[in-house]
Amino acid sequence: MSTFQLFATTPKAMETILTDELRSLGIHSIKATMAGVAFEGDLETAYRVCLWSRTANRVLLVLSSFEVKTQEDLYKGIQQINWFEHINPEDTFAVSFSAKNSQAINNTHFGALKVKDAIVDQMRDKFQKRPSIDTERPNIRINVYLQGEQAQLSLDLSGESLHRRGYRDVNIRAPMKENLAAAMLLRCGWVDIAKQQGSLIDPMCGSGTLLLEAAMIAADYAPGLLRDYFGFIGWKKHDAECWKKLRMDALQRRKIGLEKLPIIVGFDQNKQTVNTALVHVANAGLQNKIHVERRDIADARPAESWKIGLLICNPPYGERLGDEQETAELYKKFGEVLKAHFIGWKVAMIISNPELGFRLGIRSQKPITLFNGALECKLLRLNIEDSSFFIPKARNQEERVANVLAINTSKQAEEGINAKLEVGGAEVSLEPSGTKENVNVGAVDFANRLKKNFKKMSKWAKQNAITCYRIYDADLPEYAVAVDVYEGEQTWINVQEYEPPKTIDQHKADQRLAGLLAEIPQVLNVNSAQISLKIRKKQRSTDQYEKHDEQGRFHCVEEGGCQLLVNFEDYLDTGLFLDHRPIRLEIQRLAKGKRFLNLFAYTGSATVHAAMGGASSTTTVDMSNTYIEWAKKNMALNKNAGEHEFIQADCLEWLSNEANEIKKRQYDLIFLDPPTFSNSKRMDDVFDIQNDHVQLIKNATALLANQGILFFSTNFRRFKLNLLELSELSIEDISASTIPEDFSRNPKIHYCWKISK
Secondary structure (H helix, E strand, O other), rough: OOOEEEEEEOOOOOOHHHHHHHHHHOOOEEEEEEOOEEEEEEEEHHHHHHHOOOOOOOEEEEEEEEEEEOOHHHHHHHHOHHHHHHOOOEEEEEEEEEEEHHHHHOOOHHHHHHHHHHHHHHHHHHHOOOEEOOOOOOEEEEEEEOOOEEEEEEEEOOOOOOOOOOOOOOOOOOOOHHHHHHHHHHHHHHHHHHHHOEEEEEEEOOOHHHHHHHHHOOOOOOOOOOOOEEEEOOOOOOHHHHHHHHHHHHHHHHHHHOOOOOOEEEEEHHHHHHHHHHHHHOOOOOOOOOOOEOOOOOOOOOOOOOOOOEEEOOOOOOOOOOOOHHHHHHHHHHHHHHHHHHHOEEEEEEEOOOOHHOOOHHHHHHOOOEEEEOOOEEEEEEEOOOOOOOOOOOOOOOHHHHHHHHHHHHHHHHOOOOEEEEEEEEHHHHHHHOOEEEEEEEHHHHHHHHHHHHHHHHHHHHHHOEEEEEEEEEEOOOOEEEEEEEOOOOOOEEEEEEEOOOOOOOHHHHHHHHHHHHHHHEEEEEHHHEEEEEOOOOOOOOHOOOOOOOOOOEEEEEEEOOEEOOOOOOOOOOOOHHHHHHHHHHHHHHHOOEEEEEEEEOOOHHHHHHHHHHOOOOEEEOOOOOOHHHHHHHHHHOOOEEEEEEEEHHHHHHHHHHHHHOOOOOOOEEEEOOOEOHHHHOOOOOEHHHHHHHHHHHHHHHHHHEEEEEEEEEEEOOOOOOOOOOOOEEEEEEEHHHHHHOOOOOOOOOOOEEOOO
């Protein structure tokens, strides 16, 4: 047989596991790269990987590599292949195209069309017939990866991702892919545990993915054995006899392996989920081999006859329950169950928030990084023994907020009587600065700075008709909070604590926070009930948009003649980004008679400014229905002319679709303020501002009318605008002029550019 250059793709951080897997299949010429492993082998080798790899996504057979400096180079490179050797004119094919750092082609859809045209044109010229496109199950799937000026053309032998084993109900979306489940099991030693007949329990089994992957590993059950489609089945060079032989061997190995399967059990509290898991077990032919039953996590425990082994699970990350406090309590309860009933067992679980792992109260080995889709996670591995138990420190931020805020509602504290408050597990003495005893000197320093800032900024705000502004922003490092004033029917103070470093003792941090909260009512002459507090953690996604409470109390404030609603309890941010005040006012100044587009619009405050500035029409786009409704309410508060359109959609998808329309929407003024990062479950892909801003800006300017203006802004501090790839646009850095006076101590709060064609 001929030897081919092959490449197996895998999720990021699983390359080492795939490398070990390929070696176990007898492959030696291996080179691991980012998200994949290159290797050499004949067709039998490639087929074996398709059949047996538990962690690969796809297996690519490299046909050629060639240089691409122009679009025509891509077309010619594809035509160098004699496609009649691979498909017949009446067959079907599909094309997957991706590009990185390419000057010639950066639109993947266009690249795929170019590849398709080259193949179709060649076949039509020779046979006066052409193959058709089938994106579901084509005879062959062609993969082109263009990096810089080098293109690699491959056949996708897998056809569809290898994580699709064939046992899952296609209508049910799994919380994790099968190859991630297999990677977890391989990394936590399940192979050796199963050989020793150790039991496996998943106490939160969901649709049964971990149970099924564990059974297939223990039974020497080839993960591709249930699949009825691979990308090589319809390929003209397919070696059917070789494939049949490999499958027959795999069937025999499965038969032998199932006879020595250890105990594998799954629990879940949801009846529907249990039924789904049972369907998947049946689809895999593992009835009577895997036991699944409805049982709450509090009741999870092994039977006395089960041999000690591995407990493994994919517990909720917080998103599924929607309540961080409830999730934290679940982990605490789970830790208690492990300590009570699983002594001697090994435990493995994948979590996205390492903080939740502390709630278990059990020390883990060094965490292993894995990715669940685009979400970076940690695989925790625990040995359940007395020496690994500890009492977890109370770290829940919502509890901190509730405790520390008690000082503001304490009648004793307001009257100057020494109050005692339980903060972070320690009793803290608190009193306002007017009392004689027990005064926190640092808090007095904070009070003096706050008083000085307020005197200066309130005067500035009054002169400039500004009602919502910042008066303190971590001016004293030990008091790392931001303090904002909102003036409406009354005055509200919004306090945001920047999460202290882990090197700072939590009790000391709580004391400082409680101390400064005791000072604010005195300095600013407000009732403590008018003060709100939030803990601002380092954000991994769009945390500022996540709901924190259900109070539903909105207050009306004014900015530049616009009435806007703010909320101090329910969200990390209030609904009005104060640092964007100058750009909103500039939009209002420029908007007269203009068509205005607001992307990633949040609560639509910029739209209101445009409307009040006389915009002829506005379009407001945001993925969240909550914020679209908020934007509508903001607009309804303000009387203005013009047509106003509100669209709930993934802004990236909406913008891409509109930019590719033949008859495009046209706008004279666009505001583009995307998040730094987003992996929302309502988005198909992960968005990263640094990696994706070029295409985002190009799509936005495609909707820009002649003489139109795009304002692009980001608050990513390390952001670098790719001027080289945007060289066809006129770009002016206006960041300095868009930083308001009350944010001048923090000039990197955001960056802003004025862009035109």
